[in-house]
Amino acid sequence: MEKLFYVGKSLPRKDARIKVTGAAQYAGDREFSGMLHAAAVRSPRPRIKILSVSDMKARRVSGYVTLVTYKDIKGVNKWPVVMQDYPFLPEKEARFAGETVALVVAKTARAAKKAAALVEIKYKELPFVADPLKALEKDAVKIYGADNVLSSFVIKKGSVDAAFKKAAYTVAGEFSTNYQVHAYLETQGAIALPEAGGGMTLHSTTQCPFYVLDAVAAALGIPYNKVKILQTVTGGGFGGKEDVPALVAAHAALCAAKTGRPVKLVYGRKEDFQSMSKRHPGWARVAYAADKTGRITACRVKYVLDGGAYSTLSPIVLWRGTVHAAGPYKIANVDIKTYAAATNKVPCGAFRGFGQPQICFAQESLIDELAGKMGMDPVELRLKNLLEPGDKTITGQRLNSSCGLKEIVQTVRKRSGWDKKVRNRKSGTGNQGDVVTGIGFSATYYGVGLGAKGRYLDRAGALVNIYKDSSVGVNVGNTEMGQGALTVLAQIAAETLNAPYESVRVEEVDSSKVPDSGPTVASRTTLMSGNAIIEAAAPIRGRIFKTAFDLLVAMGADASNKMTAAGGLFSMGGKSVVFKKVVAECWFRRLKMSEQGWYAAPRTTFKLEDGQGDAYVIYSYSADAAEVEVDLKTGVARVKKIWAAYDVGKIVNPKLALGQAQGGILQGMSWAMYENLVYKNGIMVNPNFTDYVMATTADKPEYDITFLEKPYAGGPYKAKGMGEVPLIGVAPAVANAIKDACGARVKSVPLLPEKIWRELK
């Protein structure tokens, strides 16, 4: 394997200094001359027929400028996401409490908020649906199509009924999970600047600038080449800035188009809670069958997601959940049916894990129940059934050699002292007074990238440009949102060009500099943009290396030695020359120092009739063991330690990878244990951080994290993807540990003390 100088090193984050010092300019920090401010007027009830919208009272607010409604939309009043069922602004009906009905523009943000509160919506309440399972019943109020189904998939293989009949052991259970709020530090926001000639430039906090481009062009009815999206430094995303920033930016653009002035629209926390996307609540009934040796022979799943009022990303979230619904096991007979149901609540979308954590909680909890029924160690049962290179997934996809699942499970087993702890549990040692301890396990896999359902979007571009002074500018279409893309991509560019890392600058996305590169989601940025950068940089590398060689020869170097290149230095036969000098010579020779790169993911397939096909190009893997303490009298559980191991291919930056792992574990644990968004009669009850409780650093478990780097030949420097992987398996590992500690099998996330206590009573 080639020796790497920058890739594989914990180089400092490119954006650390500006974020730590407060110099970073987020959307809310930007000011423009003559700028106005917008605020949303929101539907107060779950489902209303809009009779009229009046700004009579709002006009009295000093600084009031105008009201913007659907009548001001010059383009098509359909936000172009997957299904195009969400209007930019509703005309006749608003479908969830918090939906933007109109916008107010005023001279100050304060005046805009005040005026928005005074805009009167006259409406008639319509019957609504709040429960996704009830939404699917025959006699439910119909709010979406003929059956309230936003989307549905199946995977069918083998003969499941026969396998269940023949089975030595069967288990079945119903599980549910609640919402998760992204809780990015920076709320949604955009600034729209009208350009002379009818164009519009947007400054947007977003993961997906090209979704913003689609939406703004559609809402304004202008061609794409008149719209420019500039991603601002983005204060967290986690999936929450995938689809909805496009809606916010389109609203700002409508206000700017109407007033002819720059308009800023920055959300408050409450409205962000009420109207922006969330992790879907999930419900699943899962059943497994096994033969007497512990081989899993069949799996049956019915999986329902609460999609909310509009479909947004539900179809693809559901699809990912469907593909992974049986867990990372080789199972010959499967019957999986999945549904995203429409309800009159906030539309749910992307969140780290994207439809997998919900079903993973169900099936990995049930795997432990199966082990319990068989009297087999849960890790042993998993090892017997885990996917290995050459095995087929439930969609019939044969796995290649980049699959270290069994090895990471063994790693976690060993590092956590699993075998000894399980023995101790059985003998009851280690318990003190009212507090008992236990340990639980989970294993997962994750298809990297968009997969078959998103394959048309699965491409990415890059622009690599070396200036005369040898500084390197890199533009990509995927974004930094805190995960470290600017750093990792700079490492890849520096490695490929042999440019000093300090001289490489990757910029926030400018939609006019690179072609549509799809969304920054699905743990795909390192893989997709990384490969695009390598493609762009490769020809420049050729020119630089040839020029360096010439320079070294001219300096008298013995050309019978091989030239080496590392850390910005080119050396041969005792002579060396620095990158800066080589670049100067390239420019002197009038060589092309700028190139575009493009990478399209290999072909994937998925047959809708039976769900068979090569769903994803490549998979990453995780294994988790959780140790918990449970107070038997209060039901309060505390996660003491998580041991985790991942196979995410080559690690580009170990320190950032560790940060992603720790952050993913904590976010997964927080969802598993604390986060509880409550709806009552179609109204969100706790849209604030006072009552929407998340883990703090005081709740943080101890981490023991191991990476097993199974190289992926198709990845940039053999990397796969890791952003989401660490979150997925945490909840079932914790639930299994709680069961191990005190016998309580809690089947719904969050695993609140109240639920544990009720099981213990």
Next chain:
Amino acid sequence: MPDFIVKPSTLKELWKILPSLPAGRRYLAGGTDIVTADNCGAESSECWIDISDIPGLALIKETAGSLFIGSGVKISAIERSAAAARWCPALAAAIPHFASPSLRNMATLGGNAANGSPCADGVCALVAEGAYALLALKGKKRRLLLKDLFLGPKKTALKKDELILGFEIPKRRHAGAYLKLGPRAYFGISKAAVAVSAEIEGGTIKRASVALGSVAPVPLHAARTSAWLVNKKLSAETIAGASEIVKAETSPITDARSEGEYRREMCGVLLERALKSLAA
């Protein structure tokens, strides 16, 4: 945010300017409740009266028979006060449960009471301590048992513009405990909380005062439990008995924070643990 904020520098000045202020006015002390309420649209006064510069409100002082804690005293100042630790052990025990260190630097004990929330940690502990609230309105002063200040969730006996000057806690040697069940390791609103103040002599309880947080419409003085404990040995049977009685004294609700039945049971568990800590 209100249209404007005024900041009187003395009580006298406060009473003088009151008539000139708009009717929609509220006091601003540490701001940790009112600013949050404002952020989420639950507060819409035209004017806030910032009382943080008024002299005397931020004092902790001992007299012969009592300890005075001014309403403007920051929670973190109580944390550092030796007098408070000595004369208000239940209050001292409640401080680490009170929000977060940064909020404790801002929040005041007076604000904690005036906000009228049944889950206020500082107030629940002060009720157990048998504290009095000292109130003033345009030069007229009155003294009220703190437990009687609370009429319901966010409802107090404070008259319009009436100001809490401070709290008076009788000086007597006693033991105290405060236990809280929050939603996470720290920095959360209690699901249930129990404060105990007790004088114990030779293993016998001479005086007891139990207060409960988050299980009633107000910070609740558990009168029956408190009375029942008097003249009992601090034994395992007494502790078990008290934890049964206290459960019957609560009327917790189910809301987004927890469930009624769970909260009721937890009052028993927390009281049991609190009394055990006094026995240890």
